[in-house]
Amino acid sequence: MNGFKSIEFDEEKLKFIDQSKLPLVEEYIVTDDYERIAEAIEKLEVRGAPAIGIAAAYALALSIKNVSDEYEIVFSKAYERLASTRPTAVNLFWALNEIKSEFEKNRDTKKLYDKLIHKANEIYLDDFDKCEKMAEFGLQIFQKKSKVLTHCNTGHLVTAGRGTAFGIIQRAFDLGLVEHVFADETRPLLQGSRLTAFELDKSGIPFSIITDSTAAFLMKEGKVDLVITGADRITSNGDAANKIGTYSLAVNCKHHNIPFYIAAPTTTIDVNLRTGEDIKIEERDKSEINSIGGVQITKQNYAVFSPAFDVTPNFLITAIITEKGFHLPPFDFLNV
Numbered sequence: 001m002n003g004f005k006s007i008e009f010d011e012e013k014l015k016f017i018d019q020s021k022l023p024l025v026e027e028y029i030v031t032d033d034y035e036r037i038a039e040a041i042e043k044l045e046v047r048g049a050p051a052i053g054i055a056a057a058y059a060l061a062l063s064i065k066n067v068s069d070e071y072e073i074v075f076s077k078a079y080e081r082l083a084s085t086r087p088t089a090v091n092l093f094w095a096l097n098e099i100k101s102e103f104e105k106n107r108d109t110k111k112l113y114d115k116l117i118h119k120a121n122e123i124y125l126d127d128f129d130k131c132e133k134m135a136e137f138g139l140q141i142f143q144k145k146s147k148v149l150t151h152c153n154t155g156h157l158v159t160a161g162r163g164t165a166f167g168i169i170q171r172a173f174d175l176g177l178v179e180h181v182f183a184d185e186t187r188p189l190l191q192g193s194r195l196t197a198f199e200l201d202k203s204g205i206p207f208s209i210i211t212d213s214t215a216a217f218l219m220k221e222g223k224v225d226l227v228i229t230g231a232d233r234i235t236s237n238g239d240a241a242n243k244i245g246t247y248s249l250a251v252n253c254k255h256h257n258i259p260f261y262i263a264a265p266t267t268t269i270d271v272n273l274r275t276g277e278d279i280k281i282e283e284r285d286k287s288e289i290n291s292i293g294g295v296q297i298t299k300q301n302y303a304v305f306s307p308a309f310d311v312t313p314n315f316l317i318t319a320i321i322t323e324k325g326f327h328l329p330p331f332d333f334l335n336v
């Protein structure tokens, strides 16, 4: 996927691939309207922790693009709107606060808009750099040519670079350290079978899509050497929120004595929260469970419970890889 850009700021507009249509349709959304970007985050047209942060940073900067009077009011309205889109990935709030600090530092200067866009560009470039560093630190999880299992989607689509967990897999594959990747389909929105499969295919990595419930069986058969996923929010003690189903993978790894790794940039670490119990877990609409691609699959009136994320406790995590290094338990991210 060399040169592939899922998100970029071009000609004063944000351009991002519509992830809700992949892999069957490759279509880009191009806009300078922060409300359209907020909607895209809510609808998972742009998704994944780092990409949500990048999109929100540009959206907040764009909110004052054509505003001459009352830009403080417009800016704070946009901040609130963007912060209300999705609650779990901390990258969103981190990126909004970076733009907000820049706004506060420069509020009385000319070219305020240019300064905010410059800051958003820095966030973008920095994310690219973090992916490269994670890919290098992550190589040490491969003791031999390995069969890897991953969940949800963590690659080029959700970062400015090659990705978090996916970036590590891709770099290791290039060095001959990956034999095969099992991609959990990731119910209900199929980030694995639609998006990770898209990235694996474009990167030439051999893979099979599996249903989420197949993982334990594969582990028992000795067909998985290691599991690696991304994260949406990691608390200071190393508890990690990620796509629903991640926790059960970690439990299954423990049972089968298989290492379980998390890869995420430090922008995913929330030092203000001590444990995973403090993480707000997003609940999604029942329509994402009782229909697939707009086709009803169960009765409309059946009750549904749909948490988008779960929390893997630190004691189930073998190591956490960030751009700063390879972190082993006991985790203490207050000092990273």
Ligand code: MRU
Pocket: 044, 047, 048, 049, 050, 089, 151, 152, 153, 154, 155, 158, 159, 163, 164, 165, 191, 229, 230, 231, 232, 242, 243, 244, 308
């Ligand atoms: O609901 P999503 O698709 O935004 O959830 C995304 C995930 O859980 C990813 O695994 C996580 O953001 C890591 S992204 C590098």
